[in-house]
Amino acid sequence: MNKIIKQEKLAENLFLLEVEAPQLARKAKAGQFVIVRISEKGERIPLTIADYDLNAGTITLIFQVVGLTTKKMSLLKTGDYLLDLVGPLGEPSEIENYGTVACIGGGVGIAPIYPIARALKKAGNKVISIIGARNKDLLFWKDKMAEVSDELLIATDDGSEGHKGFVTDVLKEVMTKNSLERVWAIGPMIMMKNVAEVTRPEKIKTIVSLNPIMVDGTGMCGACRVSVGEETKFACVDGPEFDGHQVDFNLAMRRAAFYKDKEKLALEHYNCQCGGGSCKCQ
Numbered sequence: 254m255n256k257i258i259k260q261e262k263l264a265e266n267l268f269l270l271e272v273e274a275p276q277l278a279r280k281a282k283a284g285q286f287v288i289v290r291i292s293e294k295g296e297r298i299p300l301t302i303a304d305y306d307l308n309a310g311t312i313t314l315i316f317q318v319v320g321l322t323t324k325k326m327s328l329l330k331t332g333d334y335l336l337d338l339v340g341p342l343g344e345p346s347e348i349e350n351y352g353t354v355a356c357i358g359g360g361v362g363i364a365p366i367y368p369i370a371r372a373l374k375k376a377g378n379k380v381i382s383i384i385g386a387r388n389k390d391l392l393f394w395k396d397k398m399a400e401v402s403d404e405l406l407i408a409t410d411d412g413s414e415g416h417k418g419f420v421t422d423v424l425k426e427v428m429t430k431n432s433l434e435r436v437w438a439i440g441p442m443i444m445m446k447n448v449a450e451v452t453r454p455e456k457i458k459t460i461v462s463l464n465p466i467m468v469d470g471t472g473m474c475g476a477c478r479v480s481v482g483e484e485t486k487f488a489c490v491d492g493p494e495f496d497g498h499q500v501d502f503n504l505a506m507r508r509a510a511f512y513k514d515k516e517k518l519a520l521e522h523y524n525c526q527c528g529g530g531s532c533k534c535q
Contacts, residue, residue, distance in 0.1 A: 254334040258311055263393040266318040267361060268327045269303075272335060275310030280341050283348060283368040284462065284494055287340030288470045289314070291329070295336070296322050299467045299477075301365035301439075301493070302341060315364035324524075342470045343493045346460070350377040351434040355427060356402070357383045357420050357448055359440025363394055365462060366439045371401040373437075379403050381431065383423045385440075389414035421447045433457050438497065442506045449497035459497040463488045463505060480504050 259271035277287065286301045304313035318324050329335075346369050354373055358366035363384045374380045380401065385408035386392045392407065392414065399405045406423050407415030416423050420440075427433070428451075436459045438448040445461040452459045468474040472490035479486055480501035486492065 254336060255338045257329055257331055257333050257335065258309075260329060260331050260333075262327075263315065264391045266327075267391070267393070268316055268318070270314045270316075270326070270329065270335075271311050272314060272338060273310060274312050274338055277338065277340055278305045278307055278310050278312050281305040281312060282341065282345035283372040284346030284365075285341035285343050286464070286470075286493060287312070287314070287338055287342060288467065289326075289335055289339075290337035291322065291326055291335055293336065295325070297337075297468060297470070298322055298326070299342075299464055299470060299489070301462065301464065302368065303364035304368060313364075315361060317361045339470065342489060344491070346372065346437070346494060348372045348376050353379040353381065353431050353433055355381045355383060355424065355433050355436045357385075357424065357436065357438040357440070357444075358398075359385050359420055359438075359444040360387075360391065362438075362440030362444070362462075363392070363398065366437060367394060367397055367401065369437050369439075370398065374401045374403075381427055381433075382406070383408065383420045383427070385409065385415075385420040385423075385444075387411065419447070420444065421451050424448060424451055428452075428455065428457075435460065437461075437494075442502060445497060446500075446502035446506075449500070449502075453498055460494050461497040461500060462493045463495060463500070464493060466508070479508075 256273040261269040281302050286299050289298045300314045302312055303315045318327050356366050356370040370380050370382050381404045382398050382402035383406045387410045408420045408423050438445045439462045449459050467477045470489045472487045477488040481495045482499040
């Protein structure tokens with residue numbers, strides 16, 4: 254069991270957990286993930302490691318409430334425990350001194366892009382970071398991203414902060430002013446797909462992080478399979494990072510939507526205050 258050292262609500266349906274995990278913190282690298290289970294009968298949730306502190310022996314996880322399990326996770330408090338925390342899993346990011354790079358985080362994707370930007374900056378790169386969300390209230394870690402970036406740019410769908418529009422709009426402008434050697438993009442599937450399409454004509458290597466449905470996280474169940482370069486890959490052991498120009502995003506988005514209806518129904522049942530009997534949620 255792993256003790257929760259800190260719990261924080263970052264935005265609507267967006268939560269942070271800092272968890273005591275000294276061995277994991279010592280081994281963790283940018284780009285890797287863990288699988289969390291909060292109860293004996295709970296499902297296994299893959300979450301990318303947002304931060305890790307060797308001195309404190311903790312890792313930081315950030316998640317969005319999308320179904321019943323993440324709803325229950327959001328109710329955990331400082332001092333509570335996670336039943337299982339397995340990791341670090343997956344291949345870490347390939348960190349080298351490439352030159353000028355762009356790190357793009359959309360929505361909750363701001364969390365996993367942070368350690369990558371930090372590692373790239375430490376390796377000597379010029380790091381241009383772009384973060385985006387639907388509105389300013391959903392943005393988080395602006396100060397942390399600024400600390401590890403040479404330049405931080407912001408986009409919001411409604412224009413409440415930074416550029417009004419999408420991160421891809423800002424990326425296009427960055428590309429006119431800089432010779433990018435590599436791009437990392439983490440966020441909603443459609444965002445990563447669109448980033449890859451922007452960089453494709455210029456043949457800028459673009460890395461995306463896929464977080465599909467997972468069960469064991471060791472490549473045995475096959476639930477997280479994705480198509481990359483017309484080959485089947487497992488995100489848990491071959492990824493989670495892949496060449497965005499090679500990912501079949503249409504297939505990945507279809508697979509990611511398999512259990513959306515069930516997630517919604519489970520959450521509705523949990524939130525229902527009817528107390529049973531005749532209820533439209535049943």
